[in-house]
Amino acid sequence: MAVCIAVIAKENYPLYIRSTPTENELKFHYMVHTSLDVVDEKISAMGKALVDQRELYLGLLYPTEDYKVYLSGQGVCQGGPTVARCTLGSDNLKPFRRKRVRAHRGPSTGSPCVTSAFPNQLCRYGYVTNSKVKFVMVVDSSNTALRDNEIRSMFRKLHNSYTDVMCNPFYNPGDRIQSRAFDNMVTSMMIQVC
Amino acid sequence: MADEALFLLLHNEMVSGVYKSAEQGEVENGRCITKLENMGFRVGQGLIERRNTVLLLVDLFRFTKDTARFKDELDIMKFICKDFWTTVFKKQIDNLRTNHQGIYVLQDNKFRLLTQMSAGKQYLEHASKYLAFTCGLIRGGLSNLGIKSIVTAEVSSMPACKFQVMIQKL
Numbered sequence: 001m002a003v004c005i006a007v008i009a010k011e012n013y014p015l016y017i018r019s020t021p022t023e024n025e026l027k028f029h030y031m032v033h034t035s036l037d038v039v040d041e042k043i044s045a046m047g048k049a050l051v052d053q054r055e056l057y058l059g060l061l062y063p064t065e066d067y068k069v070y071l072s073g074q075g076v077c078q079g080g081p082t083v084a085r086c087t088l089g090s091d092n093l094k095p096f097r098r099k100r101v102r103a104h105r106g107p108s109t110g111s112p113c114v115t116s117a118f119p120n121q122l123c124r125y126g127y128v129t130n131s132k133v134k135f136v137m138v139v140d141s142s143n144t145a146l147r148d149n150e151i152r153s154m155f156r157k158l159h160n161s162y163t164d165v166m167c168n169p170f171y172n173p174g175d176r177i178q179s180r181a182f183d184n185m186v187t188s189m190m191i192q193v194c
Numbered sequence: 195m196a197d198e199a200l201f202l203l204l205h206n207e208m209v210s211g212v213y214k215s216a217e218q219g220e221v222e223n224g225r226c227i228t229k230l231e232n233m234g235f236r237v238g239q240g241l242i243e244r245r246n247t248v249l250l251l252v253d254l255f256r257f258t259k260d261t262a263r264f265k266d267e268l269d270i271m272k273f274i275c276k277d278f279w280t281t282v283f284k285k286q287i288d289n290l291r292t293n294h295q296g297i298y299v300l301q302d303n304k305f306r307l308l309t310q311m312s313a314g315k316q317y318l319e320h321a322s323k324y325l326a327f328t329c330g331l332i333r334g335g336l337s338n339l340g341i342k343s344i345v346t347a348e349v350s351s352m353p354a355c356k357f358q359v360m361i362q363k364l
Contacts, residue, residue, distance in 0.1 A: 113301070130246045131338040159246075167240040173338075 002154065002190050003122065004028040004138035009174060010131065016177040019138070020190050025034060030123065032136045039126045039134050127155040133162065133181060154189055161185045198284060198306075205307055208233070209323050227326045234330020241331070244337040245281065267361060270339050271298050278335055283307075297362035300332075301354070308353035321349040325357075332357060 004019035019028040048116050127135040135158050139151070165171055212226045220342045275287035279302075290299035307324050309319045325347035333345045342362040 129243075131243060132340060163240075163243045163246070166243040169236070173239055 001140050002137055003140045004032065004136075005158070005186050006136045007158075007190065008032070008036060008134040008136065010133060012192040015133075015175075016182070016186075018183075018186055018190075025077060028138060031122075031138060035124050035136050036134065039128065039136070042126070043128060043132075090128060124156070125151050127159070129159060129162075135159070135162075157185060157189070201282075202307065202310065205324070205327060208309075208327070213323070227323065230323070230326035231330035231333070234327040234332075235334035235337070236330075237327075238331040238334020238336075239338045240334075241278075241281070242335045245277070265298075267341065268292070270336065270341060271300075271359070274332060274335060275300060278332075282331065295355060296363060298359040298361070300357040300359065302357075303354045305353050305355045308349070308355065313352045318349060318352065321352060321355070322347065325349065325355060329357065332359060336361075 001019065001020075004017070004061075006014055006018075007016040009015050014032070017029065017032060019025050048181055109119065123139050125137045125139065129135075135155060137151070137154065137158075162177075163183050165182055168179065171177075171179070209230065212229050216226050248309075271290060271292070275290050279285065279287050283306040285302075285304075285306070287300045288303045289299075291299045291301070305325075307328065308321060311321070329345040329347050333343055336343045336345075336359070344360045344362065345356045345357060346360075347355055
């Protein structure tokens with residue numbers, strides 16, 4: 001069940017961000033923000049290679065105490081000790097490469113003791129379109145492990161709805177997304193997938 | 195398919211509509227061209243976005259080559275010349291030239307929006323009105339793919355026309 005869905009513009013500001021448990025909303029915002037670094041890295045790493053839709057979808061992003069991390073894209077899943085992976089991930093992110101101002105690194109990187117208020121497994125997935133608009137999805141996989149294909153289909157639906165929003169003549173690219181149809185589609189994804 | 199004629203007729207009406215409404219206000223040729231170009235820009239953005247999603251579902255082989263993330267500018271220009279032009283005008287650009295320093299010239303020998311006009315000198319000066327929308331279309335498509343550019347068009351003999359794209363390096 002998707003707990004948080006975010007649409008990030010080319011210039012790395014959110015066009016749309018929504019999460020279901022509304023009490024910890026800030027935490028999800030931080031998570032999405034930190035995921036952007038990983039997305040940026042993946043994009044620049046892919047760089048010159050010919051990429052298709054399978055790799056527009058970036059797979060699981062990096063972990064923190066209660067999250068799994070899979071650096072896929074080439075299909076290799078690296079699970080493993082969460083804390084070790086996360087410090088490795090965050091060290092690779094050099095601050096001077098960032099174009100946005102990073103106010104906070106995210107509350108969960110580097111802290112070795114795992115006393116999370118969230119007992120669930122929260123996985124983050126990324127997806128980038130050709131116009132450099134990024135979708136980040138945080139999924140609660142404690143109930144059922146969502147298969148990769150389901151995540152891909154969710155992203156495809158997101159992409160289609162985003163395209164519809166873009167084609168709306170009353171929508172200026174770069175504004176926050178306020179379309180009700182988009183809202184309804186996201187609501188259906190947040191509730192139904194379980 | 196009827197949709198081709200639809201776009202042609204709509205486009206012609208659009209041009210005359212913009213010019214008619216300008217007559218009531220201020221009579222400034224440049225303003226109308228800008229309006230048309232901006233319309234084209236917005237349409238180009240939406241079209242590229244839709245192109246990405248549709249191609250992904252339709253044709254596996256083609257999209258690995260085309261909607262795939264483009265390697266460089268030249269790839270993007272080739273995409274514009276082939277797929278983009280085919281989507282809008284049902285044909286490809288006839289000639290693409292570049293000086294490898296950010297200037298590309300796209301030549302279409304039989305531009306769809308001009309074929310309905312007589313192929314002589316009679317309407318040469320009016321032809322630029324009919325090219326403004328397409329200039330905006332190209333600019334919008336490029337901007338959504340991450341390229342800032344300036345697009346101009348010129349007609350030397352109907353119905354052939356050239357679009358010059360100047361890429362602005364950041």
